Amino acid sequence: MIPAPFDYAAPATVEEALALLAEHGDEAKVLAGGQSLLPVLRMRLNAPGMVVDISRIEGLRGITDEGDSIRIGAGATYQDVLDSDLVTEHLGLLRSAVKEIADPQIRHRGTVCGALVHADPAGDVGAPVLALEGRMVVRGPDGEREVPASEFFVDLFETAVGEGELLTAVVLPKHTGWGSHYEKFVRVSHQWAIIGVAATVRAEGGTIAEARVGLTNMGATPMRASEVEQALVGLPATEEAVAQVCARAGEGTDPPSDLNGQADYRRHLAGVLTRRAVLTAAGA
Known part of the structure; x- marks a missing residue:
């Protein structure tokens, strides 16, 4: 499908971009790389009057x-x-x-x-x-x-x-020296994440000193598994030690149910992928 007609501007400075946004209000859309906006325009899910391209700033x-x-x-x-x-x-x-x-x-x-x-x-x-x-x-x-x-x-x-x-x-x-891993579950290559788990861990002598865990596609926004993070601190970086804690990663989430999987399946999968991501990040 071809996008609806729109005007285009490529400002050279942030100030020029802001001036264009002020002039055109909600008729303006910002384009940086275009990998999110262009499909929306092609499917006519949005039809802005002005596209402000900031890629040349x-x-x-x-x-x-x-x-x-x-x-x-x-x-x-x-x-x-x-x-x-x-x-x-x-x-x-x-x-x-x-x-x-x-x-x-x-x-x-x-x-x-x-x-x-x-x-x-x-x-x-x-x-x-x-x-x-x-x-x-x-x-x-x-x-x-x-x-x-x-x-x-x-x-x-x-x-x-x-x-x-x-x-x-x-x-x-900076998280210098932290181990990290992003575990992404998809059915076909290059697909949007059915779910994903972002884990970064600071380990000391085989023990988890700090952990950060983020969840992809487990709700309307990205989420952080804060209770899991706290429970991981002080545990040895072994599968036996972290498995039960990581299994709770899906608690309190509100994932979608669609053709890729129901919500309860995604919650279960979140626990499995969190365990994998944490252990990989910890070097286990």
């Missing part, structure tokens, strides 16, 4: 070291993340998840921030960013603000980014 493309954290700009593609030595060294969980996204063509076009603001609960970057306790940098008419990941995802396809605002970066605390 040079200042949004970088991945930079900010001391205790790494800043990933809104123009940075998935492939930029995979190629970044900073991400490899300090954000292993994000890298592990991005490797599972689609195919090289999409990874060279799609962006982390674009996926975050699109907020598809089956998307692969929301859960790791939530588990890593990221902060979203949002620019608007009133200036810049940071929104913690725990407050960013509001509902299905809805985030804390308001009308006239732009997500310009995500800032992720």
